[in-house]
Amino acid sequence: MLYKFWQEALEYKETIIGIILGVILLSLFVILPLFFTANPYQTSLNIFSPPNSKSLLGTNDVGQDIFSRLIVGGQNSLRVALGVGIFSTFLAVGIGVWSALAGGLIDNLLMRMVDILLVIPNIIIIIIISAYVSPTILLEIIIISLFTWLVGARVVRAQVLSIKERTYVYAAALFGAGPFYLFLKHLLPELIPLMLTLLLQGMRRAVFIEAGLAFIGVVNPNVISWGSMISQSLNYYYLDVWKWWLLPTAGALSLSLISLTLIGYGLEEALISSSERGKTIAADS
Amino acid sequence: MKQREKLFTYVATLLFIIILNFLLPRLMPGDPFLAIYGEEAALTLSAETKQELIAQMSLDKPLWIQFGAYLHSLFRGDLGYSYALNAPVSSVIAGVLPWSALLVGSALILSTLLGFVLGVESGWRKGSRSEKLILFSIIGISGLPSFLIGVIFLLFFAAQLDWFPLGGALTPYSDFTGLTLLQDILKHLFLPAMALSLTQLSEILLLTRASMLTNLSSPYVHTAAAKGLKPLGIRYRHAGRNSLLPVSARLGVSVGSALAGSLFIEIVFAYPGMGDLLHQALLNRDYPLLQGIFLTIAVTIILANFLADKIAWRIDPRMREE
Numbered sequence: 001m002l003y004k005f006w007q008e009a010l011e012y013k014e015t016i017i018g019i020i021l022g023v024i025l026l027s028l029f030v031i032l033p034l035f036f037t038a039n040p041y042q043t044s045l046n047i048f049s050p051p052n053s054k055s056l057l058g059t060n061d062v063g064q065d066i067f068s069r070l071i072v073g074g075q076n077s078l079r080v081a082l083g084v085g086i087f088s089t090f091l092a093v094g095i096g097v098w099s100a101l102a103g104g105l106i107d108n109l110l111m112r113m114v115d116i117l118l119v120i121p122n123i124i125i126i127i128i129i130s131a132y133v134s135p136t137i138l139l140e141i142i143i144i145s146l147f148t149w150l151v152g153a154r155v156v157r158a159q160v161l162s163i164k165e166r167t168y169v170y171a172a173a174l175f176g177a178g179p180f181y182l183f184l185k186h187l188l189p190e191l192i193p194l195m196l197t198l199l200l201q202g203m204r205r206a207v208f209i210e211a212g213l214a215f216i217g218v219v220n221p222n223v224i225s226w227g228s229m230i231s232q233s234l235n236y237y238y239l240d241v242w243k244w245w246l247l248p249t250a251g252a253l254s255l256s257l258i259s260l261t262l263i264g265y266g267l268e269e270a271l272i273s274s275s276e277r278g279k280t281i282a283a284d285s
Numbered sequence: 286m287k288q289r290e291k292l293f294t295y296v297a298t299l300l301f302i303i304i305l306n307f308l309l310p311r312l313m314p315g316d317p318f319l320a321i322y323g324e325e326a327a328l329t330l331s332a333e334t335k336q337e338l339i340a341q342m343s344l345d346k347p348l349w350i351q352f353g354a355y356l357h358s359l360f361r362g363d364l365g366y367s368y369a370l371n372a373p374v375s376s377v378i379a380g381v382l383p384w385s386a387l388l389v390g391s392a393l394i395l396s397t398l399l400g401f402v403l404g405v406e407s408g409w410r411k412g413s414r415s416e417k418l419i420l421f422s423i424i425g426i427s428g429l430p431s432f433l434i435g436v437i438f439l440l441f442f443a444a445q446l447d448w449f450p451l452g453g454a455l456t457p458y459s460d461f462t463g464l465t466l467l468q469d470i471l472k473h474l475f476l477p478a479m480a481l482s483l484t485q486l487s488e489i490l491l492l493t494r495a496s497m498l499t500n501l502s503s504p505y506v507h508t509a510a511a512k513g514l515k516p517l518g519i520r521y522r523h524a525g526r527n528s529l530l531p532v533s534a535r536l537g538v539s540v541g542s543a544l545a546g547s548l549f550i551e552i553v554f555a556y557p558g559m560g561d562l563l564h565q566a567l568l569n570r571d572y573p574l575l576q577g578i579f580l581t582i583a584v585t586i587i588l589a590n591f592l593a594d595k596i597a598w599r600i601d602p603r604m605r606e607e
Contacts, residue, residue: 014421112294119298119590120583121545125305128579131567132309132320208430215432216552217567230436234553237444237451250436254429261428 005193008270015266021259025252029074032056038065040072040224048241057244060232066245073226074252076137077207081260083141084148084206089198091149093191096156097183100164111157114150122147123209130218140219144209145202152198156191159275163190193274197267204260211253226253291594295587302583306576307355311348318344323570326368364580365573369566374577377562382581385558389547391474392481393539400486401532404493405525411498420494427487431546435480435553442476449476452555477547477554484546485539492531500524534597537590544586 009015038055042064049059057066099110117125129143163169169186177185213219214227221228226249233246310320318339319327327335339345343354358365364374403419410416426434443449450456450473461469500506501524509519544559551560559578566574 014424112297115294116297116301119294119541120302120586121541123545124548124579124582127548127563128305128575129309131575132313204428208428212430212432212549215430215549216564227432230433231552234436234439237440242440242444246436246440250433254433257428257430258425261424265424 002192002196005196005270005274008274009266012266012269014262014269018259018262018264018266021255022263025255025259029071033068033071038068040065040068048236048239050240051244057248058241060241060245066229066248069224069229070226070249070252072224073229073249074256076223076225077210077253077256079137080141080144080210081203081206083137084144084209085199085203087141087145088149088202088206089152089195091145092152092198093156093195095149096153097160097187097191099153100157100160101179101183107157111154114153117147118150122150123212126209127213127216127218130213134218134220136220136223140210140213140223141206144206148202148205148209152202155198156194159191159194160187163187193267193271197264197271200260200264200267204257204264207253207256207260288594288598292591295591299584299587302580303356303359306580307352310572310576311351321572322368323572325570329368359580364577367566367571367574367577369569369571370574374574377574378559378577378581381558381562384556385544385547385551385560387470387474388477388481388551388556388558389540389543391478392485392547393543395478396482396485396543397489397532397539399482400489401493401525401529403486404490405497405520405528407490408494408497408501408524408528409520411494420490423487423490426483429484430549431481431484432549432553434483435477435550438476438480439553449473453557473556477550477556480553481543481546481550485543488535488539488542489532492535493525493528496528496531497524500527530597530601533593533600536596537586537593540589540593541586544582548582 043062044059044064046059047062049055051058055065055067057070060066060069095110099107125147126143130140133139133143135143163186169182172182172186210219210225211227211230214223214225215231217228217231219225219228229249230246230253233242233249236242236245311317313320318335321342321344322330322338330338341354341358343351362375364378366372367374367377370377403423407416407420439451443451453473455461455466455473456469459469503524506519506524509523514523547558548560548563550556551558552564555561559582562574563578565571566578
């Protein structure tokens with residue numbers, strides 16, 4: 001199932017370009033730090049130094065090594081991305097499946113809650129909460145996840161409702177399969193392609209939101225982030241430093257986002273086309 | 286969704302936002318008074334003023350009485366007092382609203398027009414090389430945060446090329462009037478509005494394109510073609526016009542996401558709207574102002590959604606049944 005879905009996703013050029021871009025970025029982030037090591041927190045008197053053999057991207061306004069901050073910022077981005085991707089997918093699947101299987105009042109209540117939480121763009125709610133708690137990475141993951149599972153849960157619910165009606169699920173239930181067995185054996189495997197798509201889209205959204213929160217300065221100031229690096233470097237637009245401070249950071253952020261967007265897009269297209277095929281098969285039989 | 290269900294959703298959303306706004310400072314560890322007013326402001330207040338404010342918000346009483354007092358002051362239009370700016374929050378916000386409305390409004394118009402034309406053309410040329418290229422690049426750009434596009438615009442078109450001013454909404458200390466004033470406003474508006482509309486473009490483009498693809502295969506388009514109408518007319522007057530329906534149905538959502546994006550764009554360009562004010566409130570730890578801004582944004586979005594639904598129902602009666 002997963003293999004077939006993967007094959008299908010790879011038929012889209014977007015997926016392949018996204019994956020290549022992601023692999024290049026990741027390997028740069030693994031290989032380059034081997035040659036350029038510096039403490040990203042260490043300040044020095046050597047401020048606004050241009051790139052040289054010791055520090056690949058020079059230093060910032062308080063003499064910190066920009067390249068090592070870029071790397072740590074990327075690692076933090078990746079942490080938030082993975083954390084939010086996994087946690088929000090988990091929430092989406094949990095609540096989507098629960099809603100679909102429970103039906104009735106619970107289904108109604110849960111979906112109403114999703115409608116309500118979707119009216120105001122999640123970034124606005126996340127900003128106001130972060131302004132009060134000034135989150136570090138773990139808290140940031142939790143706050144972002146709590147407001148990014150909503151659309152996923154709707155899709156999961158719809159998918160479960162359609163799987164539930166299939167003949168083989170009825171047959172299994174008829175042979176005495178319990179709800180837990182049905183979920184594990186018949187529902188979950190069918191949901192895996194969707195979960196993978198939700199994971200990638202959740203990761204993209206997390207990188208996007210994390211950078212935005214750091215940019216306006218509501219996350220804990222000790223957390224190194226691409227967003228805060230961009231906002232700090234913007235204060236010195238009149239100096240030449242933007243070339244090795246702002247530009248590489250903006251580039252790293254854009255390329256990561258583009259990579260995740262493209263992979264997410266490819267997966268979604270593959271998902272849509274396979275579900276459409278499922279529909280035509282169901283209509284034929 | 287039926288009209289009544291929609292209305293319920295909006296009322297519940299408003300209630301959720303009010304409760305969130307009420308609970309956030311009160312759930313923070315430590316003295317709620319400090320969390321409500323921000324530590325710096327709270328320290329500068331005299332003991333008497335402090336007692337007066339505590340009594341006014343019923344902070345010495347149980348939570349549900351506090352909530353009553355909170356609702357009571359909200360309904361009187363009292364959003365609190367900003368000690369950092371030394372002015373009532375409501376009047377501070379009212380002062381920046383026109384600029385936000387100008388920025389978000391012009392970005393929405395730009396992105397809708399451009400997204401619609403690109404969507405119609407892209408649906409018409411589906412599968413061609415140029416169409417794929419445009420679609421591909423717009424999907425890529427749409428994945429970027431609004432502030433990033435703003436920063437890049439600012440850096441190149443304002444800082445390097447010097448074509449546009451670096452920030453603000455007006456040239457400071459100038460007393461332009463009439464046409465020169467208008468020109469000055471437009472000059473300052475151009476980059477932020479372009480950056481914001483670029484982030485909103487893809488959604489409208491993809492919606493128009495998808496509905497264009499269905500419309501192009503419908504019988505009335507074939508009839509129009511059989512009558513010998515010009516392709517341009519078929520494209521815009523027949524298929525294109527109907528492709529506007531899903532765009533109008535999503536208008537409320539578009540307003541919300543444009544408003545969210547504008548918060549970041551305004552910070553980049555120091556454009557004196559809600560986003561810039563939010564930034565100041567964050568820097569000053571001015572919590573009453575922060576809460577007022579949050580509430581105003583939420584109410585604006587809910588109202589925009591409500592109005593957009595009304596418009597969509599007017600345009601397309603089928604929407605009422607769904």
